[in-house]
Amino acid sequence: MNTIEDMKKKRFQFLNKLYKLTGGDEFKWFNMFQIGKELGFDNALTENIAQYLRDEGLIEFRALGGIIGISHQGVREIEKAFSNPDIPTSHFPPINIIAIGQMISSQIQQASPEATQVGTINEDRYEELKKVIQSLKESIDKLDLDWQHKSDIQAEIQTIEAQMSSSKPKVTIITECLGSIRRILEGAIGSMLASSLLSKIVALLRG
Numbered sequence: 703m704n705t706i707e708d709m710k711k712k713r714f715q716f717l718n719k720l721y722k723l724t725g726g727d728e729f730k731w732f733n734m735f736q737i738g739k740e741l742g743f744d745n746a747l748t749e750n751i752a753q754y755l756r757d758e759g760l761i762e763f764r765a766l767g768g769i770i771g772i773s774h775q776g777v778r779e780i781e782k783a784f785s786n787p788d789i790p791t792s793h794f795p796p797i798n799i800i801a802i803g804q805m806i807s808s809q810i811q812q813a814s815p816e817a818t819q820v821g822t823i824n825e826d827r828y829e830e831l832k833k834v835i836q837s838l839k840e841s842i843d844k845l846d847l848d849w850q851h852k853s854d855i856q857a858e859i860q861t862i863e864a865q866m867s868s869s870k871p872k873v874t875i876i877t878e879c880l881g882s883i884r885r886i887l888e889g890a891i892g893s894m895l896a897s898s899l900l901s902k903i904v905a906l907l908r909g
Contacts, residue, residue, distance in 0.1 A: 714794045715741055716751045717760055720772050721780040725860035734768040784874045834902045846893050851886050858883050880907055
C-alpha cells in the first residue's frame with residue numbers, strides 16, 4: 703500500500719517525467735500508461751496519479767486512450783520545485799527529499815546551514831555543454847538503442863536546450879537530464895560511440 707508521502711513522490715516523478723518529455727511544451731502529448739510503465743507503475747496506479755494531477759490542473763487529458771499533456775500550471779509547478787528544492791510547492795514536498803529515480807551527481811542537497819548548490823553554468827561549462835548536446839544530436843541515430851531510449855534522450859536534450867536558452871537556466875534540471883542520458887548510455891556501453899559520449903557527460907557532471 704502506498705503511503706501519503708509515497709504517493710506525493712510518485713505524483714511528482716510522473717509530472718516531472720511528463721515535463722521532461724514535453725520540454726515544458728503544452729502542445730506535446732504522450733501516453734500516460736507508457737510514462738507509468740517507464741517509472742515502474744502499474745496501470746491502476748498510473749490512472750490514480752493522472753486523475754489527481756488532472757483534478758489539480760497540472761495535466762490535461764487530450765485524447766482517448768490515456769493521451770495527456772502538461773498544463774501551464776504543471777510547468778510552473780515543476781520549475782518552481784527545482785528553483786527552490788528545499789521549499790514545498792502547493793502539491794509536493796521539497797524535492798531534496800524526493801528520490802527521482804537514481805539521480806546521478808544531483809545538484810540537490812539536503813538543507814543544512816553549510817549546504818550550497820555546487821555547480822554553475824559559467825562560460826566554459828556552457829560551451830562544453832553545448833558541444834556535448836551537439837554530439838548527442840549528431841550521434842543519436844547511430845547509437846545501438848531501441849526507439850524508446852532514443853526518444854527519451856531526445857526529450858532530455860529538448861529540456862536541456864530549453865534551460866540553456868533561458869535567462870536563468872536551472873542547473874538542477876540540466877543535471878538531472880544529463881544523469882538520465884548517462885543511465886541510458888550505460889545500457890549501450892559496448893558501443894565505442896556510446897562510451898565516448900558517456901565519458902563527456904561524466905566529465906560534465908563532475909564539474
